[in-house]
Amino acid sequence: MKINFITIPSLIFIFIVSIFFYLLLIDRDPSEIPSVLIDKKIPEFKTNYLSKNEIFISPENFSNRITLVNFFATWCKPCRDEHKYIKELSKKMEIEIIGINYKDDAKKTIKWLNELGNPYSDVIVDKNGKIGIEWGVYGIPETFIVDSNKKIQFRHVGPINKKILKNINLKINEIKKND
């Protein structure tokens, strides 16, 4: 009886402490919110192209290829940091990259793309952040991978770095295999 009395609470205590330790040790960002849109169809929306006088309609204007969707803005410093990785991804012939220019000025964006290079197949405009809300965006830059069935398969919040680039490449290869 006495053993029971001491062991049960201490076992519970050790269990809880080990959970905390486990959460400390694994590689995770507790502020990152998992997307609920994974495995769901891409949102429906209509908007303008940055430099074409046409209307972009989603999902109709998405191609049947794997597409990277990248929310970016010229006022966002991390977007500038990740730009070289987007450029690297644009060398992949099998994917398309759609840039969604978030709450930005068209002239500044065109200048920015001329200066840094334009890796995007198309750049479309999210003037007031409504398209961002449709995609569950809460902090740019954000990058999504859309498969050939126009379903979202991956979301990354924050700038792409070497490690994320590797993850994105792995994910693209995985999607290609399943297609």
Add this chain to the structure above:
Amino acid sequence: MKLKKMIKKYFTLFFSFIILILLSNYTYSVEPEEFLKNKEQETLAREITKNIRCLVCQNQSIDDSDATLAKDLRILVRSKVKEGKSKKEIYNFLTARYGDFILLNPPLNKSTYLLWFLPIAFLLIGIYVIYKFSRLSKKL
């Protein structure tokens, strides 16, 4: 007499300070042009935005937050209220895009069972331990 005056002074200072703190609760991030003209709709919008988490700051509601995303979501909620959408429809719209995390009052479902029931479980364990302990001490 002097002492009495001093105490009075300190009291006035102390109470005006308290009143200031209390008043600060009434300053919101909502900007005047955001308010809806219809009072009923504004109350409903207010009630909804108070239960929506600002995803940028994460521990504030969008009603309290100055983040631009919070403002966008406030405007979105108000436009939906104006369209005549119900509270449930608006919550569904937001959770479909941002998940249950966007609600400050999380609903009871599979992924939140632990959150809702673990405190009760701990309470029961606590009661059990106290009960056992009191019996043990009686024996001694």
